[in-house]
Amino acid sequence: MDSHPPSETPATTEPTGLKRPRWKTGAAFCVLGLVVFGLVLFGPGDDDPGPPPKPTPPPVPPVAETPFANTTSNEWVGAAACAECHSEIADHYKSSSHATALTQVSLDSEPPDAEFDHAASGRHYRVYRSDGQLRHRESISLGDGNDHVLADHPVSMVVGTGHQGRTYLVNLDGFLFQSPITWYAADDHWRLSPGYDRPQHPSFERAIPNDCLICHTGRSDSVGGAFHKVKFHEQSIGCERCHGAGSQHVAKQQNQADSGLDSSVGSGDTSIVHPSSLSRERLESICAQCHLPNGSAANIRGRKLTDFRPGHRLAEYRAHYILDNSDGGMTVVGHIEQLQKSRCYTQTTTLTCTTCHDPHRHVPKSEVAAVFRAKCLECHKPDACGLPAEGTPRQEVGDRCAECHMPATTTNIPHVASTHHRIGIHDTTPGNIVPTRRTFSPGTLKPLYDLSHLPPLDQDRCLGLAYRQLASKQNDPQLGSTFRLRARRILQRTYDAGLQDPRLLTALADLGQASDPVTAGRLARRALERDAELTTLDRANSLGILANSLIAAEKFGEAIPVLQRLVSLHHNPIAWLQLSQCRMSTGDTSGAITAAEQSVTIGAHRPEIHNYLARLYQQFGQAQKAQHHRLIAESLAQRGRNLRRP
Numbered sequence: 001m002d003s004h005p006p007s008e009t010p011a012t013t014e015p016t017g018l019k020r021p022r023w024k025t026g027a028a029f030c031v032l033g034l035v036v037f038g039l040v041l042f043g044p045g046d047d048d049p050g051p052p053p054k055p056t057p058p059p060v061p062p063v064a065e066t067p068f069a070n071t072t073s074n075e076w077v078g079a080a081a082c083a084e085c086h087s088e089i090a091d092h093y094k095s096s097s098h099a100t101a102l103t104q105v106s107l108d109s110e111p112p113d114a115e116f117d118h119a120a121s122g123r124h125y126r127v128y129r130s131d132g133q134l135r136h137r138e139s140i141s142l143g144d145g146n147d148h149v150l151a152d153h154p155v156s157m158v159v160g161t162g163h164q165g166r167t168y169l170v171n172l173d174g175f176l177f178q179s180p181i182t183w184y185a186a187d188d189h190w191r192l193s194p195g196y197d198r199p200q201h202p203s204f205e206r207a208i209p210n211d212c213l214i215c216h217t218g219r220s221d222s223v224g225g226a227f228h229k230v231k232f233h234e235q236s237i238g239c240e241r242c243h244g245a246g247s248q249h250v251a252k253q254q255n256q257a258d259s260g261l262d263s264s265v266g267s268g269d270t271s272i273v274h275p276s277s278l279s280r281e282r283l284e285s286i287c288a289q290c291h292l293p294n295g296s297a298a299n300i301r302g303r304k305l306t307d308f309r310p311g312h313r314l315a316e317y318r319a320h321y322i323l324d325n326s327d328g329g330m331t332v333v334g335h336i337e338q339l340q341k342s343r344c345y346t347q348t349t350t351l352t353c354t355t356c357h358d359p360h361r362h363v364p365k366s367e368v369a370a371v372f373r374a375k376c377l378e379c380h381k382p383d384a385c386g387l388p389a390e391g392t393p394r395q396e397v398g399d400r401c402a403e404c405h406m407p408a409t410t411t412n413i414p415h416v417a418s419t420h421h422r423i424g425i426h427d428t429t430p431g432n433i434v435p436t437r438r439t440f441s442p443g444t445l446k447p448l449y450d451l452s453h454l455p456p457l458d459q460d461r462c463l464g465l466a467y468r469q470l471a472s473k474q475n476d477p478q479l480g481s482t483f484r485l486r487a488r489r490i491l492q493r494t495y496d497a498g499l500q501d502p503r504l505l506t507a508l509a510d511l512g513q514a515s516d517p518v519t520a521g522r523l524a525r526r527a528l529e530r531d532a533e534l535t536t537l538d539r540a541n542s543l544g545i546l547a548n549s550l551i552a553a554e555k556f557g558e559a560i561p562v563l564q565r566l567v568s569l570h571h572n573p574i575a576w577l578q579l580s581q582c583r584m585s586t587g588d589t590s591g592a593i594t595a596a597e598q599s600v601t602i603g604a605h606r607p608e609i610h611n612y613l614a615r616l617y618q619q620f621g622q623a624q625k626a627q628h629h630r631l632i633a634e635s636l637a638q639r640g641r642n643l644r645r646p
Contacts, residue, residue, distance in 0.1 A: 075247035079238035098237040102216035122639035150604040175571040203605040215290035285314035296321040298465035315449040319462040323443035338421035464490030521549025556585040573603030607636035
């Protein structure tokens with residue numbers, strides 16, 4: 001799962017071989033970029049791959065059974081039911097980071113109103129209260145001296161506890177997006193959100209799917225298979241995210257109480273998962289749902305992360321990988337990965353996340369140093385520190401072990417620092433702390449956990465999908481190309497050996513669409529034939545690839561229903577723009593203008609969309625509207641030209 005959607009925006013240039021639409025404006029068709037993975041350089045070949053060879057690959061082994069009865073249950077009861085018996089724990093938990101990871105906006109607790117400019121993009125931002133709502137506004141100065149509001153939306157939800165910052169969500173026509181404005185607690189200022197501090201940032205266009213929110217909510221689902229329409233069953237992360245569904249446990253306790261029996265929980269109780277009784281890997285699997293980076297990961301065939309239940313091994317649902325040449329640099333949600341590289345971890349069988357962290361309690365800042373020093377001293381003697389007791393370095397940190405052995409590390413999120421979880425001896429000289437996610441040279445992905453329970457073909461499939469995901473995260477084009485080529489080779493070989501699940505079909509379609517849109521479209525269509533097995537991401541990606549292939553073949557009428565379904569699932573401005581262009585090519589003028597207006601509403605910061613809409617308005621006699629959008633487009637484009645000047 002991706003902690004955050006990517007900041008990259010879909011490509012809008014005309015690909016090789018793509019024909020221009022046959023109407024007077026002469027605008028080139030835009031190419032719909034994938035929801036996550038952009039256009040790539042390699043494809044599976046010019047011919048349709050055809051049916052896979054026999055024999056049919058073996059099925060994925062079933063998830064191993066556990067002694068806990070609720071590991072297969074989906075009957076959730078909610079945290080309030082748990083609090084009836086566990087009131088003291090519930091009271092402490094309310095103030096924990098987990099319980100406050102996603103909250104509704106409350107005007108009384110929000111930071112003060114403010115305005116600021118973003119020099120790189122030339123846009124102005126305002127945070128203000130109006131009619132009982134907190135609103136975020138983005139505007140730009142036009143060439144005529146007036147200001148134009150690009151977007152002005154009420155924010156509905158807050159992501160983050162506020163200890164480091166507060167990021168906000170907006171609801172547009174039922175679809176969730178991230179606001180480009182974040183509150184940073186470190187310096188008490190509003191600034192652009194992580195990943196936005198650049199000239200062509202995505203404004204209010206970054207979709208927030210359920211795959212992102214599952215690490216901030218107790219229980220949520222996608223609505224109707226849409227990519228970023230989400231229904232919240234339990235907003236706060238509750239008891240059942242770590243203990244599993246509680247209906248059987250509640251029923252057992254009620255039956256015992258009604259019978260006059262002792263209903264206290266004992267070590268033999270199997271009606272609900274007790275994390276402390278799990279093996280280290282199974283306990284860590286609960287934490288790893290969210291505290292593992294997902295830059296190189298793949299769902300097991302036929303399974304999703306949302307299928308995982310506490311008590312099971314996460315590796316039975318999702319395969320996570322690390323690069324073998326990783327230097328141990330800090331990652332924002334890579335705590336488990338780092339911990340496993342520590343001597344404290346490798347030389348014991350018991351040290352794990354809950355050794356130091358009590359998920360039920362929030363440790364006040366004033367107590368943090370003493371609490372975690374005491375944790376260290378459970379294994380280490382007070383005189384074990386290698387620094388002299390009277391020495392200046394040791395006095396400066398006040399015997400706080402973590403200051404030296406788990407130092408604060410600068411992350412790739414502006415103004416934020418997190419704790420390095422690779423416990424060890426670090427050079428804490430200013431400037432020598434390893435930065436977050438430095439550019440890696442090509443390495444080899446290795447599974448974080450044992451995957452030997454999977455058939456060899458499935459191990460290859462997961463590895464290929466992980467390389468594809470890793471490629472999409474690279475800023476270095478050469479690294480991206482290297483990893484894409486590895487992904488293509490592994491996945492093509494796996495496909496040829498007989499695997500043809502929808503996830504693999506979508507991946508091959510993605511990897512091939514730049515060089516062979518026809519074959520990519522066929523693969524995407526085959527994936528969509530098994531719609532019920534697709535994730536929301538794969539469904540949107542497959543629809544986008546199929547639409548691109550139909551447009552490349554000038555089958556505009558056939559592309560229209562594909563795009564109509566896509567925009568009902570993913571509120572994407574380029575999809576709406578393509579729909580407008582296809583409607584125009586088939587003579588539906590009114591529908592073309594309506595779709596273009598929807599496109600510019602979502603992608604108001606994109607000059608190419610304003611220019612396109614201006615041409616439409618001009619062609620159909622709405623000169624004043626045309627002039628207005630030309631002025632906006634010129635102002636946005638001028639800022640880009642100024643930034644490109646040496």
